[in-house]
Amino acid sequence: MAVNSADVQGWGKMYGIGVGPGDPQLLTLRACDVLRQAPVVCVPRSTPGEMGYTWEIIRSHLDASRQEILHLHFPMTRDARELETSWGRAVDVAAERLAQGKDCAFVTEGDPLLYSTFVHVLRQLNRRYPQVEVQIVPGVSSILAAAATARVPLADGDDCVAVLPATGSQEMLELALSRFDTVVLIKVSRAVGRVLDILNKLHLEDKAVFISRASSSREEVVGQVASLRGRDLEYMSLIIVRK
Ligand SMILES: C[S@@+](CC[C@H](N)C(=O)[O-])C[C@H]1O[C@@H](n2cnc3c(N)ncnc32)[C@H](O)[C@@H]1O
Numbered sequence: 001m002a003v004n005s006a007d008v009q010g011w012g013k014m015y016g017i018g019v020g021p022g023d024p025q026l027l028t029l030r031a032c033d034v035l036r037q038a039p040v041v042c043v044p045r046s047t048p049g050e051m052g053y054t055w056e057i058i059r060s061h062l063d064a065s066r067q068e069i070l071h072l073h074f075p076m077t078r079d080a081r082e083l084e085t086s087w088g089r090a091v092d093v094a095a096e097r098l099a100q101g102k103d104c105a106f107v108t109e110g111d112p113l114l115y116s117t118f119v120h121v122l123r124q125l126n127r128r129y130p131q132v133e134v135q136i137v138p139g140v141s142s143i144l145a146a147a148a149t150a151r152v153p154l155a156d157g158d159d160c161v162a163v164l165p166a167t168g169s170q171e172m173l174e175l176a177l178s179r180f181d182t183v184v185l186i187k188v189s190r191a192v193g194r195v196l197d198i199l200n201k202l203h204l205e206d207k208a209v210f211i212s213r214a215s216s217s218r219e220e221v222v223g224q225v226a227s228l229r230g231r232d233l234e235y236m237s238l239i240i241v242r243k
Pocket of ligand 1: 108109110111112113116141185188189212216235236238
């Protein structure tokens, strides 16, 4: 694979790379390949000055003496205008390099097309720079890593699985938890109180398991989810409810 070759119009390629859930060994061979060869690596972070979770996963594969590392700021906010501005800025910064014929690898934890910043980057890139060729390198999602850590099967036979953010509507959370055999609640950190209330109401507390930083050296698994109430939880946390 020639990662440095500019396409016919002289523009570089954009790679959306899933770098997995935390353990650097869960990067795919393809992700490692692209990461090592790309002249520009775009690394998202939510707090300026902090290196971020993704950085820890990929740093050993990079060579700052020959690769440009772009730390791009994406604020953790629900303000639509602020988000749109940050996605647009990131695309413009990458596009400057792409226009010079340089390939860019944009890294995201887990998979790049599942609840990822790259989904928005891709949308803006397609709209504003349609000449740029995009390749996606899928990654091991945190959902799969968390299930493996907790040794909880996600589905079997005719089972149905729902994946949804715990920050969504109460109605949707209750619907999913009532109807699906397995429910994966991501983004639970700030919503854990209401999740516990709903699990309690539906008598599902004993079917739930909490997993934080799955596959990383700071992984945590909690079976008694009621004990999470009032705790300050890591953003990289989810709950699997398996009935
Ligand atoms: C913006 S989503 C990114 C999902 C990611 N694209 C994936 O495929 O796993 C962030 C949420 O994913 C979950 N998450 C990501 N990495 C995790 C990990 N290592 N362990 C547990 N949950 C994780 C958390 O619920 C977190 O709030």
